[in-house]
Amino acid sequence: MKKFVAGLLLLSLLPAAALAKDLQIGVSMALFDDNFLTIVRNSIQKELKKENVNGQVEDAKNDVSQQLQQVQNFIGQGVDAIIVNPVDTNAVKPIMDQASKAGVPLIFINRRPAAELTGKMAYVGSNSQLAGRLQMEALAKQMNYKGNVAILLGDLANESTRERTKGVKEIVAKYPGLKIVQEQTAKFMRNDAVDVVSNWLTAGDDIQAIASNNDEMAIGALQALGKNDNHVLVAGVDGTPDALQMIKNGKMVATVFQDAKGQGEGAVQAAVKLAKGESVEKNVDIPFQLITKENMAKFTSLNQK
Secondary structure, X not given: OHHHHHHHHHHHHHHXXXXXXXXXXXXXXXXXXXXXXXXXXXXXXXXHHHOOXXXXXXXXXXXXXXXXXXXXXXXXXXOOEEEEOOOOOOOOHXXXXXXXXXXXXXXXXXXXXXXXXXXXXXXXXXXXXXXXHHHHHHHHHHOOOOEEXXXXXXXXXXXXXXXXXXXXXXXXXXXXXXXXXXXXXXXXXXXXXXXXXXXXXXXXXXXXXXXXXXHXXXXXHHHHHOOOOXXXXXXXXEOOHHHHHHHHOOOOOEEEEOOHHHHHHHHHXXXXXXXXXXXXXXXXXXXXEEEOOOOHHHHOXXXXX
């Protein structure tokens, strides 16, 4: 009798074990050709392997329609969950509708969707407004709380651009000696930032600091500034290896550490739980942290590709 009960118990456990091994998760990244998102993507792939989950990772190439098509393909293939790093945080409703209709869990990563999350959906990422506040406080301190500030905006369709910029402006408003004199998009891209900042310099804009929505644009700004004889202060967001090197060399004032590894792991873990019918928090917050020359040593081994 004991052997019979033990046998039944073993059989009852087998489907759950098989389910864990047979889970299939589709991942649509906004863009492969982005340094920070590459770190996020690699983190997702490592966590999928660690969780023993089959994963299919696609590049949406910054195309909203292509991302929607990828999600539809995932659903058609019968995946157990979908992770999306949205191309446009304002254009996620069709993706949400498709996933909801199919009953497939949907996890957004890194970029918070503008639409309200319902049902089997979650967001894993960080508070972008906090990043802007941390960044601008660091710049304000170095500026002695007076001077002109320019803002390099990311992709205007993204929540992170709006929220990080809001955070920067919130700090500028705190100090009467600070003033925003320029703000322009460089679409999160290094080369675009070179062009934008070069144009500001050519126009003779009086700028003492540049708050960049990400590290790539901050590095582009530094390239445009060249020797930086006017000692324009520059700060970024993400904490990429390139940015840390710039801080180490004394070229960049600060960046804000965005935990790519934490986001990737958190998204996969949330996807697995939802696929198994377990509950997760609607918003899984991965905290931002300010990086300066004083504390950068503890971040050098993080956010590695």
